[in-house]
Amino acid sequence: MKKIIILFALALGISTANAQMLGKNQINASADSLRGTLTPLRTCYDINYYHLDVKIDLDQQSVAGSNEFAFTAIQDFTKLQFDLFDNLKIEKVVYQGQNLPFTREYNAVFVTFPKAIKKGSKDKFTVFYAGNPVVAKNAPWDGGFIFKKDSAGNPFVSVACQGLGASVWWPNKDHQSDEVDSMLISISVPETLQEISNGRLRNTVTKPNGYKQYNWFVSNPINNYDVTFYIGKYAHWQDSYAGENGNLSIDYWALQVDSAKARPHWNADVKPMLKCFEYWFGPYPWYKDGYKLVQAPHLGMEHQSAVAYGNKFMKGYLGRDLSGTGHGLKWDFITIHESGHEWFGNNITSKDIADMWIHEGFTNYSETLFTECTDSKQSGSEYVIGIRQGIENDIPIIGPYGVNKEGSGDMYPKGANLIHTIRQLINNDEKFRQILRGLNKTFYHKTVTTAEIENYISKQSGLKLDKVFDQYLRHASIPVLAYKINNGVLSYRWITDVKNFDMPVRVTLKAGGYTLIQPKNEWKTIKIDQSVTADNFKNDPQFYIKTKKE
Numbered sequence: 158m159k160k161i162i163i164l165f166a167l168a169l170g171i172s173t174a175n176a177q178m179l180g181k182n183q184i185n186a187s188a189d190s191l192r193g194t195l196t197p198l199r200t201c202y203d204i205n206y207y208h209l210d211v212k213i214d215l216d217q218q219s220v221a222g223s224n225e226f227a228f229t230a231i232q233d234f235t236k237l238q239f240d241l242f243d244n245l246k247i248e249k250v251v252y253q254g255q256n257l258p259f260t261r262e263y264n265a266v267f268v269t270f271p272k273a274i275k276k277g278s279k280d281k282f283t284v285f286y287a288g289n290p291v292v293a294k295n296a297p298w299d300g301g302f303i304f305k306k307d308s309a310g311n312p313f314v315s316v317a318c319q320g321l322g323a324s325v326w327w328p329n330k331d332h333q334s335d336e337v338d339s340m341l342i343s344i345s346v347p348e349t350l351q352e353i354s355n356g357r358l359r360n361t362v363t364k365p366n367g368y369k370q371y372n373w374f375v376s377n378p379i380n381n382y383d384v385t386f387y388i389g390k391y392a393h394w395q396d397s398y399a400g401e402n403g404n405l406s407i408d409y410w411a412l413q414v415d416s417a418k419a420r421p422h423w424n425a426d427v428k429p430m431l432k433c434f435e436y437w438f439g440p441y442p443w444y445k446d447g448y449k450l451v452q453a454p455h456l457g458m459e460h461q462s463a464v465a466y467g468n469k470f471m472k473g474y475l476g477r478d479l480s481g482t483g484h485g486l487k488w489d490f491i492t493i494h495e496s497g498h499e500w501f502g503n504n505i506t507s508k509d510i511a512d513m514w515i516h517e518g519f520t521n522y523s524e525t526l527f528t529e530c531t532d533s534k535q536s537g538s539e540y541v542i543g544i545r546q547g548i549e550n551d552i553p554i555i556g557p558y559g560v561n562k563e564g565s566g567d568m569y570p571k572g573a574n575l576i577h578t579i580r581q582l583i584n585n586d587e588k589f590r591q592i593l594r595g596l597n598k599t600f601y602h603k604t605v606t607t608a609e610i611e612n613y614i615s616k617q618s619g620l621k622l623d624k625v626f627d628q629y630l631r632h633a634s635i636p637v638l639a640y641k642i643n644n645g646v647l648s649y650r651w652i653t654d655v656k657n658f659d660m661p662v663r664v665t666l667k668a669g670g671y672t673l674i675q676p677k678n679e680w681k682t683i684k685i686d687q688s689v690t691a692d693n694f695k696n697d698p699q700f701y702i703k704t705k706k707e
Contacts, residue, residue, distance in 0.1 A: 186560070188263040191238075192322065193509070193561030195334060198238040198267065202228040204330050204337045205279070211327065212345040212368060213388065215312050218304055220245075221287035222345075224328050228281065230274045239266050240324035240331035245288035247328070252282040264324055264331075290326040293317065296455035297465075301325055305454040307389060309414045312350060313454045314388040315465065320510065320563065323381035334508040334604050336378040344386050345370040353387040353410050355379060355463045356446045375462070376445045378602045380506050383461040387451045392416035396424075398431050398448075401440040405431070406447040415452060415470065422470040423450055426492045433530035434500060434523060439594040442504035442601065450492065457491035459498030459520075466491055480543030484528050484536050497523030500597050508604045511556035513563045514630065515610055518554075518572015519593075525573060541577045542698055544570040555607060555630050565633070574701035575629040581699045582625070582661065583618050592617045628655045629701075637703045638662060638676060642691040650680045652705065663697035665689050671697040 204226065211222030226239065241247060242264045250257040250268055259268045266284075274280055293301035300321030305313045316326055324331040342354040348369040356375035364370050375384075389412055396407040407427060411419035427450065435441060441448065446462040453465035456475075468475060468491035478485035501523070502516035522541065529537030548571045556564035565571070583589045592614055599613060607630065615622045628636055637652040647666065651658045658678055663671035667686035674683065691706050 188265075189560035189562065191263055191265040192240065192331065194559040195332060196238065197232075197234075198236060199330060199332060199335075201230065201232050201234040202237055202274075202330075203231055204228050204335050206281075206339055206341075207329065207337050208341045208343065209327055209384070210341075210343040212364075213314070213386070215304070215314060215347065215388070217289070218292060218302065219287065219289045220326060222343075223283050223285045225281055225283045226330070227279070230276050230278050230280065232276050233273050234270075235273050236267060236269045238330075239268065239284070239328055240264055240322065241266055241284070241286060241328040242291065242322075242325050245286050245290065245326075245328075248285040248287060250282060250284050252280075257282065264322075266328070284328040286328055290316075291321075293455070297458050303454045307412050307414050309390070311390040311412075311414075312347075312388060313412065314386075315453050315455065316385055317453075317455055317458045317465065319382040319458065320561075322561070323384055327384070329381050331381055333380055333382075333506055333510060336380050336506065336602075336604060338378055340375040340379060340384070342373045342375065342384065342386070343370055344373075344388075346388050349390075350388050351391045351393075351410075353391065353449070353451050353463060355384060355461055377443050377462075379461050380503065383459065383503060385458070385460040385463060385465065387453060387463070387465070389452075389454075390414075391452070392419075394420070396428075398428055400431060400444070401435050402444045405441055405444055408447060408449040410449065410451040412452050418470050419452065422489065423466075423492065426489050427496075429531055430493055430496055430527060433527050434497060436530070437523075437526050437590055437593050438500040439597040442499060442597065448496075448499075450496075457495045459495045459502050459516075461499065461503040464492075464495045464499070466495070468492070479547065480540045481546060482536075482539045482543040484532065484540045484543075485524070488527065488531065490524070493524055493527050494520060497527075504597055504602060505600045505610075506604045508606055509558050510561055510563050511558045512605075512607045513556070514554045514568035514572045515605065515607065517568045518576060521569045521573035522576045525577065538577075538699060541573055545574060545701065548574070550633050550635060552633050553631050571629065571635075571701075575625075577699065578629075578701050579614065579618070579622065579625065581663070581697070582620055582622070588618065624655045624658050625660050628653050628658060628660075635702055636660060637705050638664070638696060639705045639707050640691070640694060641707045642685070642689065642694060645684055645687050646682050647685045647689070647694070648680050648682050649674065649676050651676045651678050653678065662700050662702060665693070665695055 206227035208225040211220050291301035296303045297317035300318045303315050307313045318325050322331045344352045345368045346352045352371040354373040356373045359372045362370040391410045392413045398405045443462045449463045453467045456467045458465040473486045474490040497520040501519035507515045525537045525541040528540045548567050552565045554564040554568040556562045580589050611626045632654040640649045661675045666672040668688045
């Protein structure tokens with residue numbers, strides 16, 4: 158019974174970790190399409206700059222202020238869509254000194270201009286709004302504002318909104334395909350507290366009624382869901398890392414009541430993480446904005462240049478090893494995982510949330526690479542194999558497009574194991590490393606599709622991987638290698654959803670090692686050593702497949 162309880166707790170931990178950041182806002186088909194589809198009312202303009210200027214009232218749990226949209230017209234238009242949850246009131250939309258008419262449908266807002274905005278022209282408008290944003294019940298899994306107290310009773314407030322959408326608390330073009338080029342984040346909070354956001358602090362301004370405004374400038378492209386704030390009584394200290402692109406600033410923000418334990422805990426992982434990830438993925442993508450690790454009132458989130466940390470200064474995932482190998486208890490899961498997103502998720506961002514496996518699969522694999530960097534290649538392999546126990550193979554890990562819905566939570570460990578399997582097919586770690594670095598260089602600060610990632614890896618590896626990607630990404634089941642052995646002859650074939658599946662795999666053709674074979678959906682045969690039987694035949698566990706004795 159004790160073993161069952163332990164296994165259940167581990168499975169629950171893995172399920173919870175894999176569900177992390179998978180907020181849902183599925184109101185109905187119409188609302189989903191308005192949120193997830195790129196209509197002409199959204200593609201007609203490209204966002205260049207936001208200035209979000211808001212006051213957060215902690216007592217009323219409310220937000221009030223404005224956001225300026227500066228954009229370039231992609232085509233002639235008189236009407237566009239932006240997004241803001243309908244529980245927040247739009248007071249006015251101002252354009253060239255006059256109020257614009259607007260209508261609302263669910264969380265979509267449609268603005269009509271007095272005359273056509275011409276293709277190629279640069280223009281701007283400002284939305285003034287106020288209200289009480291959704292308060293998260295279990296952040297970061299559901300999303301919204303988080304209002305807590307630290308252990309000394311001080312306010313401890315933040316937001317997490319991936320999946321649910323940044324429009325839960327501020328007006329914006331809420332679609333991952335269009336990242337704003339730069340942004341000024343101005344947050345006013347009670348003057349007795351500190352506020353931290355993305356980018357670098359420009360200045361603070363004293364405001365009426367006991368408030369202070371913090372002005373943070375993000376000089377790099379940023380996705381809407383990454384825009385954040387942290388409010389509390391913080392201790393702040395600085396460090397730097399001599400990285401590939403020069404001196405990278407490191408800023409640590411821990412609650413004052415936790416700073417003594419935060420310092421040694423964070424110091425143990427951050428610089429080794431930066432060294433490892435720059436080696437495998439290329440330069441940290443946000444040198445201009447720096448790297449910040451900020452204590453948050455929720456478990457964690459990949460907020461660009463201001464990573465949210467809430468793992469209670471424990472090793473593993475809240476003290477648990479999701480791989481069951483022991484390797485995951487040698488480092489802090491949230492520090493490593495959420496920082497890995499600076500490359501995959503923040504630097505390379507999927508255009509549609511349906512392709513979120515690009516964020517989570519590669520970032521989950523960053524845990525394997527960190528284990529390899531700090532321990533050994535064998536330990537890294539054991540870790541990625543271990544996390545397979547959390548895979549359900551329930552639905553495909555690519556979700557439906559155009560409705561703001563992600564695929565299976567398997568995108569975390571299954572995505573990592575797909576990448577690990579492709580690494581075996583490439584069979585050249587330096588080439589594999591250059592592919593990972595090349596992805597971050599080729600798609601630097603860009604939004605992408607799964608097809609673009611697939612094509613890049615296939616081209617750079619020189620391998621035909623289309624059927625491999627199809628089976629692992631677009632179908633729930635993984636490849637099954639059916640086999641039978643009679644009189645020293647192995648008969649084998651793939652059982653797959655994808656027709657003409659032909660992925661090579663390593664298996665035991667003789668005792669003490671693995672040999673590469675190339676199964677197809679039709680039966681093939683090969684002579685094997687007499688020591689190999691139907692009962693001891695197995696595949697190399699580095700490949701994520703199943704076997705079936707027939």
